[in-house]
Amino acid sequence: MKTKSEEQKAKQISQLADLGHDRHKFLHTVLDGFVVIDKHEINADDEWLRKKVVSRRSERISIFIVTDGHGKINLDMRDYDIKKNSLVVISPTTIMSMLPVETSYTLSGVSFTIDFMAEVGMPENGSDVFAFFSSRFSPVWNLEEEDTQLIIALIGRLIERTAQYAIHPFGKEILIHSFFIFLYELGAMAQKYSQMTRMNFTRQERLIIKFGNLAREQFREVRTVKKYADQLNVSAKYLSEIVKEFSGKNASEIINDLVILEAKFLLGRSELSIGEIADNLNFSDQSFFGKYFKRHTGMSPKAYRESEF
Known part of the structure; x- marks a missing residue:
């Protein structure tokens, strides 16, 4: 009978090998959702957040930047310190736990479903762009101020394009174009910031x-x-x-x-x-x-x- 740690290791191996075909499904779904988050505050003064620990498995792809303050986040049973200029990358199936909030911080970012990606299609060199969505890489990158400002500007552009989606004759096309630019810039940053997670495999x-x-x-x-x-x-x-x-x-x-x-x-x-x-x-x-x-x-x-x- 396997121990709990052995079961966790087996699960990790299964995800890396994609034996459940989650990454393959990544390309094969229909439009579902796309959300842009602007300056969302996680407030330490909220009584519920100071006491509650909430865990759930992510069903979306989320990328957000901490624009102010600092705190903690737990991803796949591991705690990470996040602070201003921290970029957090959350892939589907990640177990996310909201730890008791002791300090306030502010987030901006993008969250979208696998279905959305299938609807808009993959950009050129898509597999390279999304390479950092893997458990091989750390989900938290500490950006330089210049790169943080670029991410914030790109998120701002996505907010504008989302607002114009329904009224502009080419709203969908412009939104998709802006979204791809966001992904390309993120993919370029990945080569600079993403670090391999140390793992010893048999x-x-x-x-x-x-x-x-x-x-x-x-x-x-x-x-x-x-x-x-x-x-x-x-x-x-x-x-x-x-x-x-x-x-x-x-x-x-x-x-x-x-x-x-x-x-x-x-x-x-x-x-x-x-x-x-x-x-x-x-x-x-x-x-x-x-x-x-x-x-x-x-x-x-x-x-x-x-x-x-």
């Missing part, structure tokens, strides 16, 4: 992370566990057993989940024909793709597409 844990990365890159072309195992210099049986130990699923199930997730996205969010989707996913023909999809979902690709619309 050989098995490194293997799982490598498998997860390979599967996300190659699932369209490679669907056999043996081919991944060969690349990792282990047997297919060993790879599957180790993956199952950490995720509850064997390696083939992880691969199939990626394929089905991508197929559902293409069926529901693209104009490609079913035959073109089968070709995109490297199935030998549409019939084989149909049987594969139905075996894993209980319905045909056509029925799934119709249900989506």
Whole structure:
């Protein structure tokens, strides 16, 4: 039986390997929400905040800058000191705990859902821009004043663009453009400020992370566990057993989940024909793709597409 620390480590490994495909889902959703926060005060005089500890798992991507004061925040069971010029990056699934507030501080920032990102699309070099949304990196960066002012100015621009969204003939396009500029500037700062979190992994844990990365890159072309195992210099049986130990699923199930997730996205969010989707996913023909999809979902690709619309 695993100890609590072993369970936490296994969960961390699973997230790094993306065995639940959370990062893959990042690209495949519909418009949900986008919020800009301007000078929001966390007040130590609030009786409720001084006594209450509230924990929840984030369902959004949040980026905020401390513009005044100082305090503490707990992310994934770790306390961080935050102060003026601290930039905090919170990725989906992060466990956030609001600690009892002893000092007041003010925040400005942006919060958006994964669905919003899927609706507006990824900017060019999106994977590089979002590289810092990973548990490998510290979620708190202490910016120089010049960079803080740039972030504040970009947030101010987003506030203006959000207000004009409904009345400007190109409001949506301008908002998206401003949002991408914000992301590009943040991505550039990441190279300057983000620091790798020190983590010591066993050989098995490194293997799982490598498998997860390979599967996300190659699932369209490679669907056999043996081919991944060969690349990792282990047997297919060993790879599957180790993956199952950490995720509850064997390696083939992880691969199939990626394929089905991508197929559902293409069926529901693209104009490609079913035959073109089968070709995109490297199935030998549409019939084989149909049987594969139905075996894993209980319905045909056509029925799934119709249900989506």
